Amino acid sequence: MKIIAASMLYTSGRPPLEGGAVVVRDGRIIAVGSLDDMKSEFHLPVEEYPGYVIMPGMVNAHTHLELTHFPAWKLRKGLDYAPRTYVDWIIQVIKLRRGLDRSELEHSVREGARISLESGTTTIGEILTDLSLLTLYRQLGVSGRIYCEAIGQSAQQGLERRTAIAEALTSFSGDSLSPGISPHAPHTLSGEFLGDLVALSEQRSLPLMIHLAESAEEVEFCFDSSGKIAEQLYPFVGWESYLPAPRRVSPVGLLQAAGGLTPRTSAVHCVHVTPADVACMREYGASIVLCPRSNERLAVGAPPFMLFKSAGIPLAVGTDSLASNDSLSVWDEIRYLYERFPRLFSPDELLALATAGGARSLHLEQEVGTLEPGRLANIQVIQPAGPLDKGRVAATLLETGSLHAVYRTGEVVHSL
Incomplete structure (x- = not known):
């Protein structure tokens, strides 16, 4: 003591x-x-x-520590070019990840945890893509929630990933890390697979985190299945046959139709949302994780901060990854908001976003924040x-x- x-x-x-x-x-x-x-x-x-x-300690409500070494990998693997659009960036990330082995990811995760702690972050909301790395996280000295991520279109791919996630969930033992589920985004999952993941989160009473309405391209794709996601991303990953018919709905509406808007849902980014979307999120009790520096880096725009505040949406802040940011410091994130949008948030509100707000978004408010x-x-x-x-x-x-x-x-x- x-x-x-x-x-x-x-x-x-x-x-x-x-x-x-x-x-x-x-x-x-x-x-x-x-x-x-x-x-x-x-x-x-x-x-x-x-x-x-x-x-x-700071709560970084949205991280991808697997991508900490992204800047070095770009140089080493000859992919050091500046993407022109959000879809160009996604394709760059996919190209790079295809050439990585497990040891590279391990080193990247360890480095991400180290620099997070050294910047004052003690709790993370981590998106985990490679489920084989799960045991590594228990060695990192951080607390938080690990969201097992899923991407895919085919029924077989969805079944295999859902099974792998369900198995991974059994390995959590009530220590400093808690589990969650992360459907990647509405445009990278079939409607059926998204619904299956929502059902799994309900069955296990687990929080859900999803990238939502991050770019104009996502909004365009969800509405009428057109634009750069349909024309460039889907052919690049071999998903041409999974192109959905126009759905005439927003990303928020798509998630709500799948049952994915609940008080357990944390929606990341929400740059391109309408007042109707925000009202829907408020009605269902979802929270939003802001990643403003990542949004600026990818030139996708700025979220409607005042709309969120006036609607009373619970807010948190995250750095995202070093694939789309300059640091993993939550201090840097809230200082960016303080300097770039000085009238939007008071100093006390910003520190709340970075501590208690993050804890609430991760459903860890009884533990940290x-x-x-x-x-x-x-x-x-x-x-x-x-x-x-x-x-x-x-x-x-x-x-x-x-x-x-x-x-x-x-x-x-x-x-x-």
Whole structure:
């Protein structure tokens, strides 16, 4: 047992606490209060950080750690070109993945976990494509939810993947990683396969994460089966015979028709959605994971942030992968929003997106995201550049804060 304390304790939904401290036992927080109170109640060693802020570890609600080495792979495999469109980028990713072996993916995942921890992220919402890597994730020192991903059109392919996912789900044993299911996107799955995956998530009462309405090309394809997805992506992967008839529906409408909009659903991106789509998502209780830097990198546009906020959609933030981003830092992600869209989110709202909001999106709010009794002692120690004003702690952290140390279940896993 120990006490971890700093000049300020910051956690979403509560006023900052000067001289705040947490008491940790068996990797979890058992008490929160002033350092003086904690010392008088618990006679324990103290790890104190004068002049610093302690806050929850970041929750990166959407990652693909398998693609961490993507920039290096592009150079090594002669695929270092700048895609002109979203579909060009998808094809580039497919080309690259076809030439990778398991050891390359393992190294990439390990590196992704390392740099995530070193940027203050202690919890991830990870999309896992290669299910054989599942055991590796338990060695990485991060908590979170692993969403087993599925892509495919043929009935046989769907059956084989569904069977493989069902088998993988049995390997989770209630440790720091929880399972989930990820139908990749409405345009990369047959309607039947999408419905099967939704049914599996319902049967197992598991959260579902899906890339949704990321690009204009996706919207065009879902509506009338035309555009670059039909003309370039489907022929490239040999799906010409699976081209659906025009459905005259949005990606959100397609997911809703398959039964995939529920309070357990986290929809990633949602750049090209209509007010009717957002109203539907609100009605069914789905949440949205924002990946704004990835959206900018792929030139797909910016999500309608104010529409989401006015509708009361639960929001989180993710970095996506290094195939479409410059870093895996959630700090970088929310600082981008702070600088690029200064009137959209307050500093406190941004820090909530990166902690409690992410935990809620991953359905892990009873485990992580806040500094409260019962939660895992996943903690960041942040050094502000100057004195702390209790009235603008969040703004100070965004503007001048630098990461000093990271605790995972009460133990330091990174320090400067």
